[in-house]
Amino acid sequence: xxxxxxxxxxxxxxxxxxxxxxxxxxxxxxxxxxxxxxxxxxxxxxxxxxxxxxxxxxxxxxxxxxxxxxxxxxxxxxxxxxxxxxxxxxxxxxxxxxxxxxxxxxxxxxxxxxxxxxxxxxxxxxxxxxxxxxxxxxxxxxxxxxxxxxxxxxxxxxxxxxxxxxxxxxxxxxxxxxxxxxxxxxxxxxxxxxxxxxxxxxxxxxxxxxxxxxxxxxxxxxxxxxxxxxxxxxxxxxxxxxxxxxxxxxxxxxxxxxxxxxxxxxxxxxxxxxxxxxxxxxxxxxxxxxxxxxxxxxxxxxxxxxxxxxxxxxxxxxxxxxxxxxxxxxxxxxxxxxxxxxxxxxxxxxxxxxxxxxxxxxxxxxxxxxxxxxxxxxxxxxxxxxxxxxxxxxxxxxxxxxxxxxxxxxxxxxxxxxxxxxxxxxxxxxx
Amino acid sequence: xxxxxxxxxxxxxxxxxxxxxxxxxxxxxxxxxxxxxxxxxxxxxxxxxxxxxxxxxxxxxxxxxxxxxxxxxxxxxxxxxxxxxxxxxxxxxxxxxxxxxxxxxxxxxxxxxxxxxxxxxxxxxxxxxxxxxxxxxxxxxxxxxxxxxxxxxxxxxxxxxxxxxxxxxxxxxxxxxxxxxxxxxxxxxxxxxxxxxxxxxxxxxxxxxxxxxxxxxxxxxxxxxxxxxxxxxxxxxxxxxxxxxxxxxxxxxxxx
Numbered sequence: 001x002x003x004x005x006x007x008x009x010x011x012x013x014x015x016x017x018x019x020x021x022x023x024x025x026x027x028x029x030x031x032x033x034x035x036x037x038x039x040x041x042x043x044x045x046x047x048x049x050x051x052x053x054x055x056x057x058x059x060x061x062x063x064x065x066x067x068x069x070x071x072x073x074x075x076x077x078x079x080x081x082x083x084x085x086x087x088x089x090x091x092x093x094x095x096x097x098x099x100x101x102x103x104x105x106x107x108x109x110x111x112x113x114x115x116x117x118x119x120x121x122x123x124x125x126x127x128x129x130x131x132x133x134x135x136x137x138x139x140x141x142x143x144x145x146x147x148x149x150x151x152x153x154x155x156x157x158x159x160x161x162x163x164x165x166x167x168x169x170x171x172x173x174x175x176x177x178x179x180x181x182x183x184x185x186x187x188x189x190x191x192x193x194x195x196x197x198x199x200x201x202x203x204x205x206x207x208x209x210x211x212x213x214x215x216x217x218x219x220x221x222x223x224x225x226x227x228x229x230x231x232x233x234x235x236x237x238x239x240x241x242x243x244x245x246x247x248x249x250x251x252x253x254x255x256x257x258x259x260x261x262x263x264x265x266x267x268x269x270x271x272x273x274x275x276x277x278x279x280x281x282x283x284x285x286x287x288x289x290x291x292x293x294x295x296x297x298x299x300x301x302x303x304x305x306x307x308x309x310x311x312x313x314x315x316x317x318x319x320x321x322x323x324x325x326x327x328x329x330x331x332x333x334x335x336x337x338x339x340x341x342x343x344x345x346x347x348x349x350x351x352x353x354x355x356x357x358x359x360x361x362x363x364x365x366x367x368x369x370x371x372x373x374x375x376x377x378x379x380x381x382x383x384x385x386x387x388x389x390x391x392x393x394x395x396x397x398x399x400x401x402x403x404x405x406x407x408x409x410x411x412x413x414x415x416x417x418x419x420x421x422x423x424x425x426x427x428x429x430x431x
Numbered sequence: 432x433x434x435x436x437x438x439x440x441x442x443x444x445x446x447x448x449x450x451x452x453x454x455x456x457x458x459x460x461x462x463x464x465x466x467x468x469x470x471x472x473x474x475x476x477x478x479x480x481x482x483x484x485x486x487x488x489x490x491x492x493x494x495x496x497x498x499x500x501x502x503x504x505x506x507x508x509x510x511x512x513x514x515x516x517x518x519x520x521x522x523x524x525x526x527x528x529x530x531x532x533x534x535x536x537x538x539x540x541x542x543x544x545x546x547x548x549x550x551x552x553x554x555x556x557x558x559x560x561x562x563x564x565x566x567x568x569x570x571x572x573x574x575x576x577x578x579x580x581x582x583x584x585x586x587x588x589x590x591x592x593x594x595x596x597x598x599x600x601x602x603x604x605x606x607x608x609x610x611x612x613x614x615x616x617x618x619x620x621x622x623x624x625x626x627x628x629x630x631x632x633x634x635x636x637x638x639x640x641x642x643x644x645x646x647x648x649x650x651x652x653x654x655x656x657x658x659x660x661x662x663x664x665x666x667x668x669x670x671x672x673x674x675x676x677x678x679x680x681x682x683x684x685x686x687x
Contacts, residue, residue: 387510
């Protein structure tokens with residue numbers, strides 16, 4: 001089906017227009033309308049150009065030359081057991097973008113965890129309210145996602161409900177093609193939860209993931225993301241979070257696998273006294289690329305932001321961090337601090353870091369710091385002088401460098417899981 | 432013979448010659464003190480023996496237990512039993528002290544063909560040594576030397592030495608910056624390691640340390656050479672006369 005459009009279509013968007021199948025069967029009409037509207041938007045926007053500030057560090061040429069369209073999901077696939085978080089209170093598995101049953105251990109009353117398809121019927125208001133509106137020019141793939149998504153997950157927690165055990169969502173991809181998933185996490189007033197989302201797979205695929213996070217007053221969410229995609233995979237993720245009064249959002253991202261990985265988080269600090277932590281790290285080797293892009297927008301007074309992002313690049317890899325903190329004119333007494341620290345191993349790896357503060361209020365405390373360096377030779381000699389072989393000593397220093405943000409995670413089972421996966425990744429990283 | 436240094440010359444990357452023909456023999460079980468003023472080459476000698484980068488050996492040889500020391504990389508020297516206690520122990524954020532020390536001990540055990548120790552076994556080995564050096568258990572759980580006081584860092588060096596049980600220990604100004612109580616603790620740790628098959632080289636500026644660790648031999652290093660050697664009474668003489676006299680009157684010193 002090819003739509004007739006009354007504006008110029010970007011050539012690289014054409015294959016996606018031509019392949020668009022329209023509505024999924026049995027879908028409500030409002031959704032079909034939104035899909036078409038989003039597709040038109042993507043046709044208008046096309047792929048982001050390298051001149052676009054938000055995308056300047058990522059090379060999307062291969063994807064642009066060789067489009068990945070929706071593929072045929074496989075039914076016979078099992079995700080490796082090592083991806084599972086021991087001690088999770090509930091686990092939901094998505095294979096090739098489709099929810100594949102849940103292992104749920106007594107979730108308390110007031111917790112709804114299920115597929116996006118199911119939520120469209122059972123949680124219609126939430127899904128519609130969390131729809132992100134018209135995608136801005138910086139977010140063309142959000143529009144493509146809105147047009148193409150087939151499934152995803154929704155976690156909806158009623159006010160006052162506290163989840164003691166972490167929830168894990170495993171996104172596993174095994175097909176050749178594009179996987180567009182759309183997800184919503186909503187925490188009602190005063191509720192609390194920890195969630196780990198693991199992204200992994202095999203083969204050449206493009207994952208385009210969109211997550212809406214909505215936190216009510218005094219709600220507390222820790223959302224950890226572990227990206228260990230296949231070596232040829234493209235992973236583009238956009239998180240759009242709104243944080244209510246005195247609510248706390250802790251977003252953590254550990255990017256340790258995937259050919260081209262981009263993790264973008266945009267946080268709207270919408271309630272007074274809201275707190276936000278964005279911590280994380282990327283590790284790239286070979287010819288991998290990874291970007292962490294964050295924007296925290298303080299719209300009201302008394303907000304607090306803490307960011308610590310670390311990066312390690314080896315081989316011919318390229319990593320980048322772009323972090324923007326905005327403090328609006330009336331958002332007085334905001335306290336924001338951002339730190340980007342990076343380590344380059346070898347002569348050919350590259351890391352870019354671009355911290356940015358945009359401050360319009362006059363009574364604020366904001367700072368940022370950024371560094372890119374090499375392994376500390378003095379520390380290396382100290383370890384070797386105790387008999388630790390050179391390769392092992394280097395490994396210990398890199399791991400020590402990366403542990404800091406991970407150790408900020410409060411849940412012990414989650415912290416251990418992330419450290420274990422990180423250690424395994426580092427064992428394969430070239431010096 | 433534990434260590435035999437012959438006519439050792441070494442220079443910095445910028446070409447400055449620091450060691451200008453050091454000769455020294457250390458027998459099994461002996462404790463040697465190397466004293467000298469600032470800039471005499473004491474720390475360079477320690478660094479060259481431990482295998483630190485940034486120094487070039489231009490002449491001479493060092494034999495450690497019958498083997499050419501310079502044929503071994505720094506980490507191999509350590510696994511073969513050479514230990515350097517740093518004058519300025521290095522802070523390593525993110526690396527847990529206990530994890531680090533177990534990795535070091537296990538590297539040595541692998542090298543000798545012995546089985547590695549797991550965390551529980553390792554803890555049993557270190558417990559008693561912690562007590563000897565008056566080190567709190569929680570120090571093990573912290574990152575290597577991060578947030579340690581000067582005294583804690585030095586005690587941590589001697590603690591590592593106690594755990595790794597080297598054959599040849601070189602202590603580079605381990606006494607500097609220590610108050611008298613910390614000095615006693617460090618000396619107790621070092622004295623506890625004196626055995627007939629372990630040799631210790633103490634590098635120090637002051638005699639004070641030698642009141643607590645009694646050396647068998649004392650050497651004066653000046654301008655990159657050992658200008659005087661003697662028994663422990665030489666340390667007392669140095670304190671009385673100062674270093675200056677040795678360089679100026681080598682003949683007198685040699686006949687003393």
